Amino acid sequence: MKLLLENAHIEGIRYYEIYRKHGGYRAAEKALKMAPDEIVEEVKKSGLRGRGGAGFPAGMKWSFLAKPEGVPRHLVCNADESEPGTFKDRYLMEFLPHLLIEGLLISSFALGSNLTFIYIRGEYAWIVDVLEQAIAEAKTNGWLGKNIQGTGFDCEIHVQRGAGAYICGEETALLESLEGKRGNPRIKPPFPAVQGLWLRPTVVNNVETLAAVVPIMNIGGEAYSKIGVGRSTGTKLISACGNINKPGVYEIEMNLSVEEFIYSDEYCSGIPKGKKLKACIPGGSSVPIVPANLLFKTAKGETRYMNYESLSDGGFATGTMMGSGGFIVLDEDQCVVRHTMTLARFYNHESCGQCSPCREGTGWMYKILKNIEYGKGKMSDIDLLWDIQGKIEGNTICPLGDAAAWPVAAAIRHFRDEFEWHVTHPEEAQTRNYGLAHYAEPLSTVTV
Numbered sequence: 328m329k330l331l332l333e334n335a336h337i338e339g340i341r342y343y344e345i346y347r348k349h350g351g352y353r354a355a356e357k358a359l360k361m362a363p364d365e366i367v368e369e370v371k372k373s374g375l376r377g378r379g380g381a382g383f384p385a386g387m388k389w390s391f392l393a394k395p396e397g398v399p400r401h402l403v404c405n406a407d408e409s410e411p412g413t414f415k416d417r418y419l420m421e422f423l424p425h426l427l428i429e430g431l432l433i434s435s436f437a438l439g440s441n442l443t444f445i446y447i448r449g450e451y452a453w454i455v456d457v458l459e460q461a462i463a464e465a466k467t468n469g470w471l472g473k474n475i476q477g478t479g480f481d482c483e484i485h486v487q488r489g490a491g492a493y494i495c496g497e498e499t500a501l502l503e504s505l506e507g508k509r510g511n512p513r514i515k516p517p518f519p520a521v522q523g524l525w526l527r528p529t530v531v532n533n534v535e536t537l538a539a540v541v542p543i544m545n546i547g548g549e550a551y552s553k554i555g556v557g558r559s560t561g562t563k564l565i566s567a568c569g570n571i572n573k574p575g576v577y578e579i580e581m582n583l584s585v586e587e588f589i590y591s592d593e594y595c596s597g598i599p600k601g602k603k604l605k606a607c608i609p610g611g612s613s614v615p616i617v618p619a620n621l622l623f624k625t626a627k628g629e630t631r632y633m634n635y636e637s638l639s640d641g642g643f644a645t646g647t648m649m650g651s652g653g654f655i656v657l658d659e660d661q662c663v664v665r666h667t668m669t670l671a672r673f674y675n676h677e678s679c680g681q682c683s684p685c686r687e688g689t690g691w692m693y694k695i696l697k698n699i700e701y702g703k704g705k706m707s708d709i710d711l712l713w714d715i716q717g718k719i720e721g722n723t724i725c726p727l728g729d730a731a732a733w734p735v736a737a738a739i740r741h742f743r744d745e746f747e748w749h750v751t752h753p754e755e756a757q758t759r760n761y762g763l764a765h766y767a768e769p770l771s772t773v774t775v
């Protein structure tokens with residue numbers, strides 16, 4: 328079932344007339360007749376969890392929004408999308424801009440935001456034009472601006488481009504940047520729901536989260552909650568890349584098995600040239616890498632599904648996270664040490680430098696990984712790396728520190744022999760691949 332991308336293939340759906348002809352703004356019509364609190368209740372009922380990475384229930388976040396008398400409130404849409412491997416929001420905004428605008432209108436009405444922002448990564452310059460055109464069309468047709476559809480509700484949406492910093496996707500750094508300052512994360516509490524943009528109560532939600540409010544209004548929170556499984560309700564966009572035959576953005580129901588997602592023709596269509604699967608990072612670069620032997624079945628031997636609970640089954644020892652849904656597949660030719668080094672370089676570059684465990688630790692991890700990768704490492708470096716990542720995790724102002732530590736920890740936990748091989752085979756390390764012990768068993772059953 329598709330709730331978000333159902334109409335993505337329709338030519339011209341990016342434009343107001345076509346979007347409207349295919350049922351666009353019907354959810355907004357319905358919502359504008361409801362009381363704001365009723366909309367919040369519907370979103371709560373739906374079980375929708377934030378699609379930006381942490382999976383926090385959206386309705387609950389909305390209900391935390393402080394409402395002091397006479398103080399404006401804001402909704403901010405997080406379109407920074409800088410997590411390596413994640414490109415689903417780009418797809419939504421580029422092809423279905425009115426779906427996002429409609430979701431923003433309904434959410435702004437529910438939260439009482441008359442001034443709403445889309446903070447978008449600077450590299451998505453062409454999408455800024457797409458969004459601004461959609462905003463202008465929505466305004467011309469009475470869905471934005473003053474007295475929307477005669478309800479007395481006013482709402483303006485502004486698009487603000489970032490300047491290329493990953494850290495500005497972290498919600499408080501984003502707010503700092505939106506205020507015109509350097510994007511340094513704030514210490515929490517206070518949370519944005521109490522003191523956010525210009526210290527006013529603010530809700531920050533991901534693009535996909537806010538777009539999902541449209542189908543929730545259309546089908547009702549209860550019906551939405553029945554799609555998927557357990558606390559993983561509704562559908563989820565997955566951006567799939569790496570060693571797969573069909574990279575792209577897929578909308579899945581969260582009762583789909585990981586094996587089917589990788590091998591079925593409806594989704595990734597397997598691995599090119601019949602190569603074997605080595606590992607997968609299913610939720611964007613920050614989440615722990617999972618070796619193939621733990622990807623299709625949990626440590627308890629149960630089928631692993633594409634949802635929040637199943638992917639994290641076993642904790643970080645044998646599981647991972649749904650994260651942002653940036654699904655990266657590694658085949659047998661990929662080197663985990665090199666891969667981990669590349670990620671460490673990214674996090675080191677993107678650290679804002681406010682806290683020393685992250686500022687110094689990410690640099691040390693990159694340096695040590697580079698030594699191991701380039702045949703200059705010692706056995707004791709592997710333990711040193713393990714030690715450093717453990718000292719970063721949980722000891723920083725924002726979760727970028729954790730995001731830098733988890734990939735290193737998981738790589739050592741599952742592929743320690745590969746690190747050791749790099750130390751004992753310094754010259755071959757750059758030309759040979761390693762990790763045979765982690766290949767999956769040949770597939771026996773893939774039901775499509």
Ligand SMILES: Cc1cc2nc3c(=O)[nH]c(=O)nc-3n(C[C@H](O)[C@H](O)[C@H](O)COP(=O)(O)O)c2cc1C
Nearest residue numbers: 377378379405407408409496497498532533536726
């Ligand atoms: C370093 C870092 C980068 C982040 N980047 C993004 C991002 O690009 N987009 C996003 O929606 N959330 C991102 N987040 C998560 C946000 O802080 C926040 O949790 C999210 O926007 C909330 O929206 P949601 O509840 O709808 O998921 C990032 C977090 C961290 C720590």
Ligand code: SF4
Nearest residue numbers: 679681682685723725
């Ligand atoms: S964890 Fe890293 S990115 Fe986050 S505030 Fe500290 S130094 Fe900055």
